[in-house]
Amino acid sequence: MFDHALIHGIVIDGSGDRPRRANVYISGGRVARVCESILPAAEVFDASEHIICPGFIDIHTHSDLTPYGAPQFESYVHQGVTTCLCGNCGTSFVPHSPPEHEPKLEQAARTHFPGGLSWAQAMDTAAYLEEITGRCANNVGTFVGHGALRNMCMENPRADAPTPDELVRMQALLRRELEAGAFGLSLGLIYVPGIYAGTEELIALARIAAEYGAVVPIHMRSEAAHVFKAVREVGRIGLESGAHVHISHFKIMDSGLWGQADALLALADDFIARGVRLDFDQYPYLASATPLSSCLPGHFRRLSHEAQRQVLADPKQYRQLVPEIESDPHFSIGADRVLVTSTSGFAPAWDGRFLSDIAEELDVAPVEAYRRVMLASDLTASGCYFTMHRPDALRIAMRDDVSVVSDSTAVDMFSHGMVGVPHPRTSGAFVRFLRMNRKLGLMPLEKAVHKMTGLPAHQMNIAGRGLLREGFRADVVVFDPQTVSDCGTYADPAQTAVGIDRVMLNGAWIRIGDRFTGLTPGQGLRRGIDA
Numbered sequence: 001m002f003d004h005a006l007i008h009g010i011v012i013d014g015s016g017d018r019p020r021r022a023n024v025y026i027s028g029g030r031v032a033r034v035c036e037s038i039l040p041a042a043e044v045f046d047a048s049e050h051i052i053c054p055g056f057i058d059i060h061t062h063s064d065l066t067p068y069g070a071p072q073f074e075s076y077v078h079q080g081v082t083t084c085l086c087g088n089c090g091t092s093f094v095p096h097s098p099p100e101h102e103p104k105l106e107q108a109a110r111t112h113f114p115g116g117l118s119w120a121q122a123m124d125t126a127a128y129l130e131e132i133t134g135r136c137a138n139n140v141g142t143f144v145g146h147g148a149l150r151n152m153c154m155e156n157p158r159a160d161a162p163t164p165d166e167l168v169r170m171q172a173l174l175r176r177e178l179e180a181g182a183f184g185l186s187l188g189l190i191y192v193p194g195i196y197a198g199t200e201e202l203i204a205l206a207r208i209a210a211e212y213g214a215v216v217p218i219h220m221r222s223e224a225a226h227v228f229k230a231v232r233e234v235g236r237i238g239l240e241s242g243a244h245v246h247i248s249h250f251k252i253m254d255s256g257l258w259g260q261a262d263a264l265l266a267l268a269d270d271f272i273a274r275g276v277r278l279d280f281d282q283y284p285y286l287a288s289a290t291p292l293s294s295c296l297p298g299h300f301r302r303l304s305h306e307a308q309r310q311v312l313a314d315p316k317q318y319r320q321l322v323p324e325i326e327s328d329p330h331f332s333i334g335a336d337r338v339l340v341t342s343t344s345g346f347a348p349a350w351d352g353r354f355l356s357d358i359a360e361e362l363d364v365a366p367v368e369a370y371r372r373v374m375l376a377s378d379l380t381a382s383g384c385y386f387t388m389h390r391p392d393a394l395r396i397a398m399r400d401d402v403s404v405v406s407d408s409t410a411v412d413m414f415s416h417g418m419v420g421v422p423h424p425r426t427s428g429a430f431v432r433f434l435r436m437n438r439k440l441g442l443m444p445l446e447k448a449v450h451k452m453t454g455l456p457a458h459q460m461n462i463a464g465r466g467l468l469r470e471g472f473r474a475d476v477v478v479f480d481p482q483t484v485s486d487c488g489t490y491a492d493p494a495q496t497a498v499g500i501d502r503v504m505l506n507g508a509w510i511r512i513g514d515r516f517t518g519l520t521p522g523q524g525l526r527r528g529i530d531a
Contacts, residue, residue, distance in 0.1 A: 002041040003027045003507060006478065009047030012446050013468040014054040014453035019446055024052050026474045029507030029521075034468060047478050050501060051445070054453040054468050055082025055475030056430045059460050060217065060248050060281050060405035062086060064093035065105070067136035068120040069113025070412035072516055075427040076138060079486070079497040080477035082505050083139040083465055083525070084410065088248060089219040090188025092145030095124045095177055097152055110344045111380060112409050112419055126180035129524025137510045138410070139475070141462070141525035143186035143217060144177045146205065150193045157193040158302045161201055174208045181526025183460050184214035184244075189221040189230075190290075195298045199233055206241035214527060215460055217246040217281075223288075224254035224329035224387075228267060235271035235278070244277040246459060249407050250396055251388055253288065253329050258389035261396055279459050281403040282396050284433040286388040287490070288330075289341065289407070289423040292374060292381040295331045297324040305379065312375050322367050330385050335359055335366035337386040339490060342420025343377035350376070352421035352491060355383075384423050384490065397433075398442055403456040404433045413494045414516075424493040428486030431497040435485040445481060464530030473530070476504040 004026040011022040011034060025033040025041060033039065058076065064086040066073060076084065087093065093104060105117045122128035125142060132140055150157040153169040162170060174185060185205055188194045206216045216237065220230035231247070238245040247268070252261060272278050293301070300308065300321060311317045325331055331338065335356035343350055350358055350373060359369035373381050396402055406429035411418055413427060425432075430452055437448040457466025464473045477500065484499030496514065503511040506521040523531050 002032055002039060003043065005039065005041035005044045006047045006052050006476070007038060007044060009050050009052040009478065011468060012051055012053040012449045014450060014466050016447055016450040016454065019051070024468060024476070026476070026504070026507050029474055031468055031470055031472050031474050033470060045478070045502065050478050051481050052468065052476065052478055053449050054466055055477050055503065055505065056080045056452040057082070057456040057462065057466055058084040058406050058430070059403055059456040060085070060088050060407050061410065062088060062091070062408065063140070063410040064142065065108040065113065065117055065120065066410040067132040067140055067522070068117040069108065069115060070410060070416065071136040071520055072412050072415065072518070073136060073138040073410045074412045074414050074516060075408070076410045077503055077511050077516065078500065079428060079431045080479065080500050080503055081138065081430060082475040082477070082503065083462065085141045085143065085183055085460060087143035087145050087182075088186050088217060090146040090186050090191055090194040092142055092148045092186065094122060094128045094142065095144070095148055095152060095173060098123065100151065111342065112411055114345070114419060115416055124180065125177045125182045129181055129526060132522065133524040134522070135520050136522040137505060137516075137520050139465070139505070139523045139525050141181070141183050141527070143184050144174055144182045146185060146187045146194050146197065146202070147191065149173055149205070158196055160196050161198055167201065167204060170205060171208050174205060178209070178212045178214055178527070181529065182214070183527045184216055185209045186217050188219045190219060190294060192301045195301070199236060203237055203240045206237050206243040206245070210241050210243035213461070215244045215246050217248050219248045223251050225256065227252055227254070227257065227264060231264060231267050235268070235276055238271060238276035238278055239274065247278070247280045249288070249405065250280040250282050250402065251288065252392050253385070253387040255333070255389070258392060261392035265396070265399070279401040280396070280399070281405040281456070282393070283405055283407050283425050283429050284397065284436055285423070285425055285429075286390060286393060287339070287384045287386045287423065288388070289382065289384045289425070290330065292340070292370065292383050293379055295325050295328040295370070297321060308379060309375065312371055318371055325370065326367055329387065330383070331370070333385060333387050335369070339384040339386070340373060340381060341384055341422050342382045343373065344380040345419060346378060346380070347373070347376040348420070382420070394440070394442065402451065403459060404430060404452045406430070418494055421491065422493055424486065424488035424490055427493050427495070428488045428497060431484055431500065432486035434479075438481070461528045462525060463528050474504055474507040478502040
């Protein structure tokens with residue numbers, strides 16, 4: 001007798017193959033049978049006229065500390081996400097040194113998890129994956145952040161380049177973390193300290209990833225005016241290192257380049273034709289989100305936190321930064337398109353308001369309002385930036401090699417709420433993509449599901465998941481294809497998705513209807529290992 005039977009449903013197995021009517025049987029946490037026969041099972045769920053598919057896989061998240069601070073992963077599970085990879089954009093929780101441990105936890109608690117993170121002890125990949133297993137409601141893997149390598153191995157992580165000895169130490173540490181199961185090396189080239197790294201340093205580290213068959217996901221150096229140059233750098237890294245490179249949250253943010261998605265994709269395809277393994281991911285929104293500090297020039301961000309505060313607090317010194325702030329693509333789009341999403345609890349009255357409205361309230365110029373928001377939030381404020389062009393985004397979305405992601409931090413939004421008013425991608429990216437596809441007819445449903453299951457599993461070498469096939473892990477979503485939809489908005493992101501009937505993780509139901517079961521059967525995932 002099987003543990004579970006999902007009968008009378010329409011199976012989309014995650015491979016991109018056409019749907020078929022079949023029954024799915026689960027035993028021992030794995031898919032045991034997919035067939036047309038009715039067989040005995042301890043628990044039977046009638047999935048008539050519903051889709052049965054693999055759990056959705058989010059390969060671009062910042063949910064490193066969610067297992068500790070929001071173990072139910074509510075903002076992911078309610079929309080069908082069962083697996084996520086964290087440590088993206090060059091910033092990973094592990095590895096780190098003992099002096100970094102408490103500051104990392106304090107920052108995460110302030111920005112995402114007001115309940116705290118008391119039981120987090122891990123400081124490397126091996127300990128992290130072991131510590132979270134069985135204690136959260138998602139399967140979680142991690143990349144090694146380039147910033148983490150710099151922070152641990154360089155005397156001055158904000159220097160332009162490591163010394164030869166420091167680079168050797170970075171390579172050795174990367175090897176250690178990859179051998180422990182990390183999925184690859186992530187780069188964040190607009191953030192500190194990645195913003196200071198030269199391409200040669202990145203190639204030298206990417207060669208280590210190539211040795212292990214691991215991927216290098218890249219937040220490029222520009223997604224705006226210099227996006228073509230940035231794609232060329234990605235291509236060069238792939239060519240010279242031999243590594244599988246992956247462009248994170250692929251987009252065009254500069255209105256002067258709107259309409260050039262085909263030309264940008266042609267440039268990427270040229271590198272693919274030259275032998276580079278290159279693929280992409282994208283979130284289904286026209287607004288990006290990142291800390292407001294991204295508007296500050298790189299030379300300023302070399303300063304200590306306290307020194308930055310002192311400069312911003314001095315109007316005379318601040319005026320020297322204004323031209324560079326106003327020219328940054330996150331600011332130059334206009335204050336009426338910059339939405340302050342969170343001040344980390346320091347100035348909640350400004351959360352969820354456009355910078356233009358804050359400037360009007362204070363009766364100051366937008367760049368002065370920006371200064372005051374940064375100071376009031378102790379430089380931690382985040383924002384959404386309405387920078388993208390719908391035709392470009394849809395052109396990228398329709399490619400076969402673009403996975404759907406959220407680029408978010410999962411939170412227990414129903415039981416503990418959210419800090420600030422975060423981007424609705426936190427709670428709706430996957431169901432939004434399904435709704436958009438139904439409304440716009442972008443592709444057959446099986447292709448849309450593939451972009452959230454089998455494709456990301458293949459891109460990142462997530463073994464035993466992403467397909468509904470015998471022997472694969474039983475991560476399963478049951479949804480109504482006619483109603484599945486996101487409900488969250490930029491003003492109120494904490495809204496329950498509709499049309500997701502049930503979510504199973506490793507053979508256990510973690511959401512039934514509108515109820516989280518409280519079970520935490522998630523696994524710490526290792527690259528290429530079925531666990």
